[in-house]
Amino acid sequence: MKSAASMEPRLHRMPFLQGLLPINSTQLPHDIVAGITLAALGIPEVMGYTKIAGTPTVTGLYTILLPLVAFAFFGASRQLVVAADSATAAILAGMLTAVAALGSKEYIALTSTVALAVGVMLVIARVFRLGFLADFLSRSALIGFLTGVGVQVAAGEFAGLLGLAKQGHGPIMQIVSVFQRVGGINVPTAALAIAVLVVIVGCKRFVPRAPGALIAVIGSIVASAVFNFASRGIAVTGDVPGGLPSLFLPPVHMNEINQVLATAASCFIVIIAQSAATARAYANRYNEKGDDNADIIGLAAANAAAAFTGTFVVNGSPTKTEMVDEAGGRTQIAHLTTAAIVLIVLLFLTKPLSFLPGAVLSAIVFMIGVKLIDMKGMAELYRMQKDEFVVALLAAGVVVFVDVMHGILAAVVLSLIAHARHSYRLRTRVLTRGPADRWIAHPVTPNLLAAPGIVVYRFEADMFYANAGRFTEEVLKVVNEASPTPRWIVVDATEMYNIDYTAGKTLVQLGEELDKRGVGIAAVALATGVRHQIERYKALRAHGAHREIFATVDAAVVALRDLSPSPQPSAPGPESPSDTKPD
Known part of the structure; x- marks a missing residue:
């Protein structure tokens, strides 16, 4: 038993x-x-x-x-x-x-x-x-x-x-x-x-x-x-019928359906x-x-x-x-x-x-x-x-x-x-170094640098068709209105967990626009899904350009501080910058 x-x-x-x-x-x-x-x-x-x-x-x-x-x-x-x-x-x-x-x-x-x-x-x-x-x-x-x-x-x-x-x-x-x-x-x-x-x-x-x-x-x-x-x-x-309710099949009339x-x-x-x-x-x-x-x-x-x-x-x-x-x-x-x-x-x-x-x-x-x-x-x-x-x-x-x-x-x-409004009217920031090497978030404004020549732009939401235009507009704003023009844009995507098709194509087009200005782009992403989506859209790939996905903002700034974003001749071997794979 x-x-x-x-x-x-x-x-x-x-x-x-x-x-x-x-x-x-x-x-x-x-x-x-x-x-x-x-x-x-x-x-x-x-x-x-x-x-x-x-x-x-x-x-x-x-x-x-x-x-x-x-x-x-x-x-x-x-x-x-x-x-x-x-x-x-x-x-x-x-x-x-x-x-x-x-x-x-x-x-x-x-x-x-x-x-x-x-x-x-x-x-x-x-x-x-x-x-x-x-x-x-x-x-x-x-x-x-x-x-x-x-x-x-x-x-x-x-x-x-x-x-x-x-x-x-x-x-x-x-x-x-x-x-x-x-x-x-x-x-x-x-x-x-x-x-x-x-x-x-x-x-x-x-x-x-x-x-x-x-x-x-x-x-x-x-x-x-x-x-x-x-x-x-x-x-x-008045009279209330007693006893159990009668079982019946409810009628279905097509003129009322x-x-x-x-x-x-x-x-x-x-x-x-x-x-x-x-x-x-x-x-x-x-x-x-x-x-x-x-x-x-x-x-x-x-x-x-x-x-x-x-x-x-x-x-x-x-x-x-x-x-x-x-x-x-x-x-x-x-x-x-x-x-x-x-x-x-x-x-x-x-x-x-x-x-x-x-x-x-x-x-x-x-x-x-x-x-x-x-x-x-x-x-x-x-x-x-x-x-x-x-x-x-x-x-x-x-x-x-x-x-x-x-x-x-x-x-x-x-x-x-x-x-949709919360996702569309999301919070975006640029980051700068504060006391004790802590990152301080500011409203998106040109000439706020994380390090010489480097702008860190944080996008605090999933990226989809409705907010992709804002992403492009703000990144180009901090590039076009800055003096001098920054060498690198680091996109902090640590709070981004999905990128739809429209947003993926927008990233590709933005990369091409920044290439024309001689500005490099890199990303900071923790979510595995986002890393795979960026890789699938080839959003950070261009011939001869050094583009990476970093685990942290600090790692990105350290790696890019003395690196030129301009396309460089490809060298044979696994260390070629054009062959760099996301972390």
């Missing part, structure tokens, strides 16, 4: 159950308690998300049933909670209404079709190992995007808090429409919503561990049943970025090895489970993951516990949910929106990195003033632009 120790490595090599195995008996009680906590806090929250997504209340419960189980079995993260999420719910409502009325049977069916399409996209991403795509949505753009979603979500519930129907397109018009109808406010509904907000905020402020949303939900259900809120003009949820795919692609980007960022953060917290590509399979299985059970897209949820972590949960057993509790609710407790006032869900969703508005993150960006603050602000603005889909595109494009 094999020992547990010998079995453990085998369990870790399994393509599934990585979030569950090995089971730690001492941790098990903590995971169960965390699962109960997640159910208490998460059930009201996912019911609230159905108001954002425009689907029946019970579909929120479905998102924390089989999708949770599917990710627990097929995902790799031991902490990530996969369930309904406000960002993806907002994407659904913002995009699918172009082809179906919000809340209609066609719309509800399309939300499941989108979940299936997302699952397929995630499988394709796993096949091609596209987990790295999560890196292309920067944290600053994600802060801005989620802040914009928060404004949109909170503004969308403003009318519901006051007992008014939602009117107007976009957050600004929705708020304006409320003020235009201020005389029609339903006072009992508004009073109930204010009471719920007081309970949620009060619990968070004075009793942080108390489930404020759950207390508000249970209290309002009891009050609604006892005092018959429906007869007093306060809208209630373009909108479905566009919606799924928007959800896919958010899911990849948000889930990976959350899973990585908690894996790092507990010194565990993350696996983005394995998590993608778990997310695909979770979205397939959502699609086949008639609910909408699910995503890795930072808020729910933090709920479990704070409650002591460390494995997916906590999430299976939550699923078991949801199953009990669906089988036996849906009747009480029919008394739940709509204003209570509006208040919960309003608070979710407010929580998404990351003022702390925006303030930190403004304080520490103003250019990235602008990226976040633009992403938020596009979500608020245009729509969620364009907000997603803006977030991705702005992230890429920010990266």
